Amino acid sequence: MRKLNDYTKSREAFDRAVKVIPSGIYGHQGPAEGCYVPVEAFPLFSSRAQGSYLWDADGNRFIDYMCAYGPNILGYHDPDVDAAAAKQRAISDCTTLPNTVMVDFAELLVDTVACADWAFFAKNGNDVTTLAIMAARAYTHRKKIVFFKGYYHGVSPWTQKIDYAGVIEEDVMHNIYVEWNNYEQLEAVFEEYQGEIAAVIGQPYMHGNFMDNVLPATGFWQKVRKKCTEEGTVLVVDDVRAGFRLDLAGSDHYFGFEADLICFCKALANGYNVSALCGKEFLKNTISSMSYTGSYWLSAVPFAAGIACIEKMKKINCPKLLDEQGTKLKNGLLEAAKKYSFDLHVTGAPSLFYLRIADDPSLKLHQEWIAECVKRGVFFTNHHNHFINASLTDDDIKETVEIAAEAFEVVRGCHPL
């Protein structure tokens, strides 16, 4: 049995944090939203990262399957991306006039992403999903937006729900929710709100929390695409999470359809801070007419990092590599689960796998297993999809499976058959 991690320094840092930062660590990287159950099993702060590894404040090393919740696609501190960023930093970054590297990056995206005729840059996924919705409304002069249940499109009020703190009814009164993969329901909504729907926005497949992730049914996206075209509705693909892990040309390309607008962020520059909205020519003038900008949106360093990241992803055929490594890990975990008679479900794409022990619908058993993995140095989270990065080696996968098996053994010991 492996030695279990100690998190004394993480805890000390959190005690300091909670005095000066709301909730200590807010958002998805915090212990509440991150579903750290029990909180003592999880590290709270990191000290450094390299490749597939993350070291916490106490010096414990983790094989990190959250990859900063997606940005780490080539490995932390990828030498090629870091070199390109360092080179650009020595020249210029945040300046009065943008550097031409911005144009280089836009050209590269237009050449890479199947549906892209142009690219607009910002910082976070939420910046570009919001721009996409505003653009759809500006173009169509309509108000309603259709969402697929289980969605996550950021944190702006329009992306949230009526019962979220700080959200008012008017923020979400034009939101319409339909079941994922339920085309008939979507069609009914178009019938009910004829001529009123500005956009349909969706992630390429359903990667919601607390439930197995669900790929699109055969022909689903094609029918959605056709309907949007017929109704003059803008089809927005939020590829912030899955982008470049399925297909460098965009996840819409992977599933065989074409979005009007596609949003990227996380894996776009291997952790350098940039997001992009790409789209079709007919929406370019609309975007041009909008007042939408930010202090750091045209900084040059992330553009240089993004170029290096995309070029390297192309060179190594990143989606294929991630799929292969993700599949190896999936098979290893399934085998380990089977050995201890657990019904582990691994769903979604192998490069963004979602885990759930299905023996216990309350998920308590699952939470016990995840906690035992984390305590032993594999950073999984309970109810969010995971991410594979290109630096993950076969040895890392082997070690992960060994730790997962040990964790299964411990949990089975507490819950004998």
Add this chain to the structure above:
Amino acid sequence: MKDERVLAHCNLFGVLGAIPYLLELDPAARELVNEKSLSLGFAIKDGPRATLRFANGAAEMTEGIERCSIKLYFSSCKKFNDMIDGKGNPLPVSGFWHIGFLLGAFTKLTDLLSAYLRPEPSRLEDPVFFERSTVLMLHVIASAVAEVGNYDRVGSFSASNIVDGVIRLSIGDTLSVGVRAKDHKLTAIHTDPGEGFSEMRFANLKTARDLFDGRINAVAAVGMGEVRIGGMISQVDNVNRILDRVSLYLA
């Protein structure tokens, strides 16, 4: 924005609904009704109806007003809410001969309940009072979560996202109550529901109190380990959203 009807539900089933637990906790309250065997019906126009039955120093609340000794009628939810807020007196429409109970023992009982639910800060220094007050608040909150989840427009949106199963709410080893979700309708459970489908456990009475009074935040408390969550956390998440609405109604 408060909906008077939802507030009436909270006041009836949450606040007055806590009287049975007050009788369990406080001998002085029990003393007030020890010899009484009668029932008090609350009929609120366009609002909820319930009967509080007293017998042998205990009480129970049930929905409906059939066969009650005294029937109190309120012409609107607002009138009932005003009464709970101390701005009006109830008038019986039947059972006049029990008016002595209404103006005597029952009024004293509700005064006592108010003292626990809206306590003077100095009284909370008494550990016995502190525990009773906090336990009663948990009972009120459990009922109010169900009422707000079922009747408030925003609360029912949260309830629509709650999967079936029991959410167990505990204060250390002192008390456990629950909220049962079934087809997105919520029911309060005032006894230990056993292992829930999900749980939210406050470390101790002080943590619970601080949360109820808004002195600490649940998200921060989870990080500090003072509140434990587990199981189907989406249930807990949605109950927390309803709790935010409950605080609007019961502030």
